[in-house]
Amino acid sequence: MQNKCLYRLIRKSSGYDGAFSIWDIERILSLNRKWYILYNSSMEIIYYIFVFIAGLFFGSFLNLVADRVVKGESILFGRSHCDHCKRNLNVRDLIPLLSFALAKGKCRYCSTKLAWTYPFSEVLTGLAFVGVAYFTGVFDSDITSRLAVFGFLLVMAGFYIILFMTDLKYRLIPDKIVIPAMVFVIVFNVVYLGWTLASSYMQLKNDDFGKYLLEAGFWHLQLYQILKMFVVNMISAVGIGLFFWFLVFITKGRGMGGGDIKLGFLIGLVNGFPQNILAIFLGFIFGALFSMAMIVLRRKTVKDTIAFGPFLILGSVVALAFGEKILSWYFSAFSL
Numbered sequence: 001m002q003n004k005c006l007y008r009l010i011r012k013s014s015g016y017d018g019a020f021s022i023w024d025i026e027r028i029l030s031l032n033r034k035w036y037i038l039y040n041s042s043m044e045i046i047y048y049i050f051v052f053i054a055g056l057f058f059g060s061f062l063n064l065v066a067d068r069v070v071k072g073e074s075i076l077f078g079r080s081h082c083d084h085c086k087r088n089l090n091v092r093d094l095i096p097l098l099s100f101a102l103a104k105g106k107c108r109y110c111s112t113k114l115a116w117t118y119p120f121s122e123v124l125t126g127l128a129f130v131g132v133a134y135f136t137g138v139f140d141s142d143i144t145s146r147l148a149v150f151g152f153l154l155v156m157a158g159f160y161i162i163l164f165m166t167d168l169k170y171r172l173i174p175d176k177i178v179i180p181a182m183v184f185v186i187v188f189n190v191v192y193l194g195w196t197l198a199s200s201y202m203q204l205k206n207d208d209f210g211k212y213l214l215e216a217g218f219w220h221l222q223l224y225q226i227l228k229m230f231v232v233n234m235i236s237a238v239g240i241g242l243f244f245w246f247l248v249f250i251t252k253g254r255g256m257g258g259g260d261i262k263l264g265f266l267i268g269l270v271n272g273f274p275q276n277i278l279a280i281f282l283g284f285i286f287g288a289l290f291s292m293a294m295i296v297l298r299r300k301t302v303k304d305t306i307a308f309g310p311f312l313i314l315g316s317v318v319a320l321a322f323g324e325k326i327l328s329w330y331f332s333a334f335s336l
Contacts, residue, residue, distance in 0.1 A: 044139055051133050052126040056096035059125025062158055063118060066165035069174050085110035096122040121165055128157040128317075135321055148195075152188050153320075156181070156270060160313050163263065167309030173259025178266055185269040189233075193226050229272075236276055237268025243280075256308060263309055267316045275323035276316075283308075283315030 068075050080089045087109040093099050100119045107114060133139065138150040159181040166172050200222055244264040248256045267283075268276040287308055294300040319326070 047139050048130050048133065051129045055126030055129030056122045058129070058158065059122035059161065060094065060096045060118070062125060062161045063121035063165055066121075066162045066169070069162070069176050070166055070170045070172055082107045082109060082112065084112040115169075117165065117169060121161065124164075125157070125161055128161065129154065131317075131321065132157055148192060152192075155184065159184070160317070164310045164313050167259070167307045171307055173257075173263050173309050175259075175262070178259065178262045182262070182266050182269060185266065189230060189269075193230060197223060197226060233269065233272040233276075236273040237265050240268040240276060240280055241265035255305060260308060260312070263312055267312060271316055271319050271323065274327065275319045278323050278327060279316040279319035280312065281315070282318050283312035286314050287311035 064080060065075050067073075068078075080094060081087060082089065084107060087107075093103075093108060097119055100114065103114070105114050105116075106112060132150060132153040136146055136150040136153060138146055159177060162177050163173055163181075166174055166177070241261050241264050244256060244261040248258070248261060264280065267279050270276075271279045287306065290311065291300070291306055294304075294306070295302065300306070
């Protein structure tokens, strides 16, 4: 019956009055499926290109924010200018990557060499935005919860990149950035978890079978589990902050500072337990590997220090993207 319906549909849509075999129909359907997959893949690539370009522009702005926060300048007011000759920059000087490339990495007015951090922050933000879109699968679905997580991670990517750049360039993790980031994460978690609980309650209430689950205390079990998760994440974040405070205390601030304590607490909030423990561990591993490479290349000595914040942020990002797989491999490998 289904084959007959397909047969009539194809005849009608194609305008062909001749005979179709079942193999003709299968070939047509197979070709349509291939074109559909190709179309979806092409559109997805276009979406990612747009996200990357948007990330380039945001990266330019985030680098400006990093510089102005450290220098105590206004973020919203005042035109961009060359740090050396103080000339205001035109629109043609502010196009991400392209302006830097056309000017051959120099100021167009005084020929002073521009810092490599300008294109670096732009590309980094572009890749970060693409990564957030990919791992959240935001182009695969329009589910509200997925869009909420996508928006949250984009904002956190912005905070992370500013902190990355300030610590990389100035060895500083400013309170003006890290404290608002903490508040944002806590508020988002409270609102998101509250919305999740409210949605679950309404679904159970409006469902014939769900009403019995409500009476049996199923929703209260969900409430307990979510509150437990929130409390455990908060406690683990505080624990990470105390761990960094202890390191600062025993090293007398020679290796780390108060900014690392706040950043550790922020990472604890963002990643949640147990991924936040993994994030800190990875941060130490990345920092140690980089330090050893610099010593081997004789770029630094054992007595030199490095900006540790970027490696902690890198550890947090890797744990967010691959934390579950890494922990699953670890526990299975050691039969824990």
